[in-house]
Amino acid sequence: MTKTAMTEPWFITNASLPGRAGRWRIGIAGAHIASVQPQDDAGARDLGPAWDAAGRLVSPGFVDPHLHLDKCLTSQRSPGTASNLDEAIRAVRAIKAGFTVADVAERGRRALRMGLQHGTVSARSNCEVDRSAGFRALEGLQQASREMAAQVDLQLIAFPQEGWFDNPGTLEDGAGEFVAQSLSRGVKVIGGNVNGALWPSKPQDQVDATFALAAAHDCDIDYHLDNADVAHAFTLPCVADKVIAQGWQGRVAVSHIASLAQVSDAQAAQTINRVREADISVCVLPTRIRLTRVMELMEAGVNVACGTDNLRDPFVRFGDADPLKALLLLAQLTFNLKDAGLERLWSCATTNAARMLRLQDYGLAPGCAADLMVIDAHSPAQAILEQSPRLAVFKAGVQVAGPLSLH
Ligand SMILES: [Zn+2]
Structure with missing residues (x-):
């Protein structure tokens, strides 16, 4: 498990996001989200370290x-x-x-x-x-x-x-x-x-x-x-x-x-x-x-x-x-x-x-805190109905829980 936030940007690719259709690529730099873009396989290779979510749900924690x-x-x-x-x-x-x-x-x-x-x-x-x-x-x-x-x-x-x-x-x-x-x-x-x-x-x-x-x-x-x-x-x-x-x-x-x-x-x-x-x-x-x-x-x-x-x-x-x-x-x-x-x-x-709670930097947009969870489901509906496992939990860009080590 990573103990400190990576200062070099890293990516979660092929993510499903709550309320948005399609697959997405999330860039994380330090404690914050750096980018959220539609998945583009052609441009994804040279981005830096990346973890392929294979369509799994990534949501703000x-x-x-x-x-x-x-x-x-x-x-x-x-x-x-x-x-x-x-x-x-x-x-x-x-x-x-x-x-x-x-x-x-x-x-x-x-x-x-x-x-x-x-x-x-x-x-x-x-x-x-x-x-x-x-x-x-x-x-x-x-x-x-x-x-x-x-x-x-x-x-x-x-x-x-x-x-x-x-x-x-x-x-x-x-x-x-x-x-x-x-x-x-x-x-x-x-x-x-x-x-x-x-x-x-x-x-x-x-x-x-x-x-x-x-x-x-x-x-x-x-x-x-x-x-x-x-x-x-x-x-x-x-x-x-x-x-x-x-x-x-x-x-x-x-x-x-x-x-x-x-x-x-x-x-x-x-x-x-x-x-x-x-x-x-x-x-x-x-x-x-x-x-x-x-x-x-x-x-x-x-x-x-x-x-x-x-x-x-x-x-x-x-x-x-x-x-x-x-x-x-x-x-x-x-x-x-x-x-x-x-x-x-x-x-x-x-x-x-x-x-x-009036949290100021919560969400899935550039600049928001990298407080994220990866869930073993493809949508919020599936996650609720199947009570899907949380695979990885991040606080300020650092993995703090979950069985799956992303990078
Ligand atoms: Zn009460």
Whole structure:
């Protein structure tokens, strides 16, 4: 396996690319893509070192936009299985009390390496900061992020899993002040657990508090929002209005928005238009069976991404951090098993997820980072349906995973 980026240009020839017909030749120089050209056998001989993909799919690497690395791989620490959100939050609260920085860092690295084997070279993880975890989970994931920096870019969200406000005697345990403090500890993304069916406080008050914090610190926002299958827990319209009022278009992402599926079609259509206007990214997580109105959001032009979510913890007991599995689940849950639909869903774990994370140099064009994966399939549709092996994964032009050594 190559350990450093080759400064001399090298090429992947005869590649199939997502969303483009024909065969392509990709030139890579150092950490970046130097060229993407239609395959031309006559001119290909003297280019320099080349690997013949023989029609295999070469795609920008997966971007996993929604993880919970702090509590990943802890399901063995919890007796029994949580049957609802409330129970899962309490189970994790007990586990968090035992977190050490080294423990979180070790599990975080392990999960990032799992993702890397599947092609994930950029990711965003929630990290709980609150009375139970203090800042130990944050320090652990920051350590894992530094140690894995050459293989994967990791963004961290300060996540108030325990609720924003302090309401003694209730589940809501005042994590908001921990989120605020974490912004002076290097966190750039403000989280929220905005759920009108869960907390005694008003969801709009948490939205106001997080937007004020975002304005004061020039931060982006990434909420767990409306994660309830009831029409009355519907804060999405307020969030969209707030984004537009504050001029935060393109800087806010929301996950779940399950209650959008419960409101009337007319109310949903009106809200979806407002979400597009606010340029809010929506992250869907098929660890959940009932998703939101995924296809209506996509049809309306909303940026929709897909993440792998929890990984073997009290919330979700299964998983291996493979975005390709998440895409197959998403395809099944949205009835998208034809080629065109699958091709479209591919963007949810690649270009759309990159847009949600505001990655600047992501893509398949000259100048983009050489963050690539070679897949043993000829198209995104085949890759999703057959769960095809990732043969080689590159970060900044350096092979970081995969059984096949390209040069
Ligand atoms: Zn989540």
